[in-house]
Amino acid sequence: MIRRLLARPTGVFAVVVLGLLVVLALVSLVWTPQDPFRTDPFRQWSGPSAAHWFGTDASGRDIASYLLAGTRTTVLVAVGSGFIASVVGIVLTAVGSLTARWVREGTAVLLDILVAFPTLLTAMLLTAVFGGSLGVVVVSVGLSFGVTIARVARGEIRRIARSDFVVAARASGVGPLGVLTRHLVPNAAPLFTVQLSLAMATAVLAEAGLSYLGYGAGSDTASWGSMLADLQTYVGVHPWSAAWPGAAIALVVAALSLLGDAVRDATDPRLTTGDRAAGSGGGGRPDGPAGGGPARGSAGGATDAPTGGSAVRGTAGGAPGSDATTTPGVTA
Amino acid sequence: MTDHDRQPHPGTGPRDGTGRHDRTAPPTGPDQRAGLEVRGLTVRAAGRTLLDDVTFTVPPGRRVGVIGASGSGKSMTSLALMGLEPTGAEVTGSIRLDGRELVGLPDRERAGTRGSGIGMVFQEPGTALDPLRRVGAQVAEPLRLHRGLDRRAARTAAVALADAVGLPDPVSLLRQYPHQLSGGQRQRICIAMAMAGSPAYLVADEPTTALDVTTEARILDLFEHLSTERGTGMLFVTHDLAVLSRIADTAVVLDAGRVVEEGPVRTLLDAPRHPATVALVDAARATARRTP
Numbered sequence: 001m002i003r004r005l006l007a008r009p010t011g012v013f014a015v016v017v018l019g020l021l022v023v024l025a026l027v028s029l030v031w032t033p034q035d036p037f038r039t040d041p042f043r044q045w046s047g048p049s050a051a052h053w054f055g056t057d058a059s060g061r062d063i064a065s066y067l068l069a070g071t072r073t074t075v076l077v078a079v080g081s082g083f084i085a086s087v088v089g090i091v092l093t094a095v096g097s098l099t100a101r102w103v104r105e106g107t108a109v110l111l112d113i114l115v116a117f118p119t120l121l122t123a124m125l126l127t128a129v130f131g132g133s134l135g136v137v138v139v140s141v142g143l144s145f146g147v148t149i150a151r152v153a154r155g156e157i158r159r160i161a162r163s164d165f166v167v168a169a170r171a172s173g174v175g176p177l178g179v180l181t182r183h184l185v186p187n188a189a190p191l192f193t194v195q196l197s198l199a200m201a202t203a204v205l206a207e208a209g210l211s212y213l214g215y216g217a218g219s220d221t222a223s224w225g226s227m228l229a230d231l232q233t234y235v236g237v238h239p240w241s242a243a244w245p246g247a248a249i250a251l252v253v254a255a256l257s258l259l260g261d262a263v264r265d266a267t268d269p270r271l272t273t274g275d276r277a278a279g280s281g282g283g284g285r286p287d288g289p290a291g292g293g294p295a296r297g298s299a300g301g302a303t304d305a306p307t308g309g310s311a312v313r314g315t316a317g318g319a320p321g322s323d324a325t326t327t328p329g330v331t332a
Numbered sequence: 333m334t335d336h337d338r339q340p341h342p343g344t345g346p347r348d349g350t351g352r353h354d355r356t357a358p359p360t361g362p363d364q365r366a367g368l369e370v371r372g373l374t375v376r377a378a379g380r381t382l383l384d385d386v387t388f389t390v391p392p393g394r395r396v397g398v399i400g401a402s403g404s405g406k407s408m409t410s411l412a413l414m415g416l417e418p419t420g421a422e423v424t425g426s427i428r429l430d431g432r433e434l435v436g437l438p439d440r441e442r443a444g445t446r447g448s449g450i451g452m453v454f455q456e457p458g459t460a461l462d463p464l465r466r467v468g469a470q471v472a473e474p475l476r477l478h479r480g481l482d483r484r485a486a487r488t489a490a491v492a493l494a495d496a497v498g499l500p501d502p503v504s505l506l507r508q509y510p511h512q513l514s515g516g517q518r519q520r521i522c523i524a525m526a527m528a529g530s531p532a533y534l535v536a537d538e539p540t541t542a543l544d545v546t547t548e549a550r551i552l553d554l555f556e557h558l559s560t561e562r563g564t565g566m567l568f569v570t571h572d573l574a575v576l577s578r579i580a581d582t583a584v585v586l587d588a589g590r591v592v593e594e595g596p597v598r599t600l601l602d603a604p605r606h607p608a609t610v611a612l613v614d615a616a617r618a619t620a621r622r623t624p
Contacts, residue, residue: 164456168454172451172526182462
């Protein structure tokens with residue numbers, strides 16, 4: 001699977017960025033170029049140098065060191081929110097799709113109500129009770145996304161449960177547990193993966209936003225969000241300083257979002273295994289380049305590129321259809 | 333089309349409404365099973381009657397057709413036989429599997445008869461297989477369930493089964509995913525899945541509708557072969573009279589959820605009596621693929 005993941009440019013990008021993030025977070029535990037919290041009134045706004053790679057800020061803190069220390073917060077928030085969102089999402093999905101009719105209908109209504117409840121409001125409520133901390137960010141984002149995931153996954157599970165292949169499996173004697181573990185979970189997993197990666201990406205953004213607003217990390221915790229909040233005050237004077245945490249946030253969020261798509265594509269056999277019939281029979285794809293010769297090189301990229309659901313389905317639908325003699329649907 | 337020199341079977345003509353069905357013993361002799369007997373099967377859902385007092389019998393080793401226009405209740409009949417009617421649907425009447433009543437059985441016991449008592453083949457081989465699982469695993473699953481085989485034995489049995497349904501190079505073919513197979517191959521896999529539990533009866537819901545004519549003929553041969561070889565009684569749901577005349581000995585005609593006519597296929601096609609049957613036969617004659 002890793003090999004298939006790395007066969008895609010977006011997969012490589014996501015793995016490299018996120019791998020780097022984790023490594024840097026681990027490194028920051030033992031070493032940073034400077035003390036990220038040491039202020040130096042004589043070194044305000046120094047430009048990039050050997051001692052201060054990205055320069056210093058208004059209070060003379062080393063931006064590179066602070067950025068590095070902030071990776072810990074980012075990793076913590078992404079993983080923590082992802083974990084809470086998964087647990088909440090799985091439990092609510094199960095209750096909302098596998099239980100007695102009135103329970104799952106009730107859950108559906110509850111989910112619709114909860115989805116309308118803004119993350120920010122949850123965070124503010126929790127802050128009012130427990131005070132601002134990273135925990136508040138993690139819990140509020142995790143809860144919100146758990147609900148969102150459950151709402152989407154519930155519909156997906158219900159759809160899969162009604163699909164032909166589940167009915168066919170039941171007709172051949174497979175029981176409820178077998179249907180759940182062998183058909184429902186594997187078929188809903190791609191959607192779950194994509195949603196989860198989006199949740200983690202949004203968690204990073206939300207942490208930045210909440211810390212920016214003062215509901216997140218305290219001043220004793222390095223955070224890209226609070227850093228951005230500090231630096232943006234001076235953006236007219238020192239525009240480049242704010243670009244560092246901004247770029248870091250953007251990179252990580254993009255990598256997380258793309259990771260979900262890349263993982264989904266790497267685990268879908270319709271995209272990762274060749275079309276046996278077309279491969280041996282030589283019947284070209286109906287909408288593909290005829291002959292396949294020189295265009296094939298770029299077409300390989302086009303087939304593999306995870307450009308979203310519609311393109312994916314187009315490829316999947318086209319592959320079996322290329323079998324010359326026995327195409328489902330030709331009788332119409 | 334092949335000849336229609338089938339065993340004589342007394343026709344009952346248009347139904348007289350008494351719900352009696354003139355059943356004959358299977359002509360081949362030794363099979364003493366009672367057959368798949370459906371009596372007064374009625375399905376209601378959301379205030380509508382989808383099936384109304386449907387009665388017919390599938391004798392062991394025989395092939396009975398169910399024909400009717402879209403919405404006449406053909407598919408509901410097959411789903412109700414499997415106990416897979418939509419949730420909320422109310423099923424009354426009687427379905428007896430070689431004498432054993434299935435209607436009203438607890439879910440768990442009913443599930444036990446699926447695949448081993450009655451198997452089912454679906455219309456769309458493209459969607460009746462899980463796209464994320466290798467077809468071998470999908471054939472092996474019912475083998476493990478019904479025959480209690482372990483993983484390895486099930487794999488061997490799946491290969492034998494794939495071979496029995498006429499799949500070439502079964503060992504490597506079973507390692508494929510559904511999208512890698514052709515429509516005909518997929519339907520053979522579905523048939524293998526349905527036969528895995530060695531069901532006494534097989535319900536086939538328009539199993540060749542999604543296939544081209546050549547593949548259709550081969551799949552029909554396979555059904556014929558399986559029912560003769562294994563004595564599997566088959567209920568063959570179709571709207572295609574050419575298919576019907578080819579595969580079935582007798583047939584029932586459904587219209588708006590009711591059985592309106594039944595009898596030997598030959599009689600039904602040559603001398604249809606009920607307007608619904610007449611309409612089906614006329615429509616079939618009007619198309620290029622004529623029935624004899």
